[in-house]
Structure formats: structure tokens, C-alpha cells
Amino acid sequence: LAKTTQPISMDSYEGQEVNITCSHNNIATNDYITWYQQFPSQGPRFIIQGYKTKVTNEVASLFIPADRKSSTLSLPRVSLSDTAVYYCLVVGNTGGFKTIFGAGTRLFVKA
């Protein structure tokens, strides 16, 4: 399983764009990258998933460089309700497609 490294915490202000970068140096060829958001006392919520280049949906964008050793989750114009823990995960058949959570990034959005 590819190990992931993220910043422990980040602070931002409402209306700003937030970029959270995750390192996964030993990602395997068939692994893909998934990001989740978790609020206190709730289960994680799927945000976005990608394999390479750029993926965008209605809530976020995911940027993956050519070497795939890192990925960046971009949250446009955050609001107070985006305060949460964000997890980057690498999933693939080498890990039996299990989803192993790292420590995550605690994002705090201020008014």
C-alpha cells in the first residue's frame, strides 16, 4: 500500500481557494487517488477520485502531475462549513483495494 503524507493542519479564510497537497511517492501503476472529507461524529464523505492529470466535479478539483507522486485537492472559495478533516488515500490492487486512512489534514476556515 502506498503511504500518504499530508499537512497536519491548514487555516484559511472564507472565500479563499484552498489547496491541500498529498505525497504518495511509492504509488503503483494501477493505483488511483481518492479524497474524503470528514466532519466530527460523521462518516467520511467522498469528494473526488482520479488517476492522472486533472479531475473536476461540482465541489473540488484534483490535480495529479505526470509522475503521480503527489496530488493536490483544490477547494474553490471555501466557506465556514468546509472546516473538516480531509483525507487523501491511494487505492489499488496491490493493497487489495483496501482503503487505509492516514492522519488527514485538519482544515479550519475562519470568517
Next chain:
Amino acid sequence: GAVVSQHPSRVICKSGTSVKIECRSLDFQATTMFWYRQFPKQSLMLMATSNEGSKATYEQGVEKDKFLINHASLTLSTLTVTSAHPEDSSFYICSARSGPNQPQHFGDGTRLSIL
């Protein structure tokens, strides 16, 4: 779409009681379900992986006789904490996915408190 329902949301019971937690995929068939536990201020820890119709695969250090997992159908998995003790108090979360390359979708968790 992709809704996972977990029940109950909270359980408080006496030491020695067995507690069953249900996890249902409401609008998709879940070939695989996962069970996690999470302590305050910590990340999720994978306990076991269950595939429909087969025995669960437990992570190292998780007692399979303590945490019984049944995945009898493509929409239901249950976790039974047998003879629960205070140290079993935790937040238990299930997830489900429809295929190996599909994202997991999580339930809202069960807060288990053993007195």
C-alpha cells in the same frame, strides 16, 4: 445516489452485553463492505473487509471472535461486538462499494459507549 445507512447511531449498554451494528447500502449492491473504528481526534482504523457470501478478512490485531462480521447479502453487513467492555467504546463506521475501482461510501457511524 450511493447511500449507506448505519444503525443504530448510538448505543449505550452495560459491560458484557453484545451489540449488533447494521450497515446497509440503500441504492446499490455492495460487493465489498468495510468496518472501521475511530477514537477521538484520530484517523479511521480499518478493522475488517467483508465480501458478500464469504468470511471477513480481519486486519492484524483485530480479534475476529470479538468482532463478528456477517455479510449475508449484497446490501447488508453486520458487526457484532461480543461481550463488550469499556475499552470497546469507540466510533464504529462502515463503508461499502460496488466494485474494486469504485469509491467507498460511508455510513454515519455508530457511537458505542460501554459502561
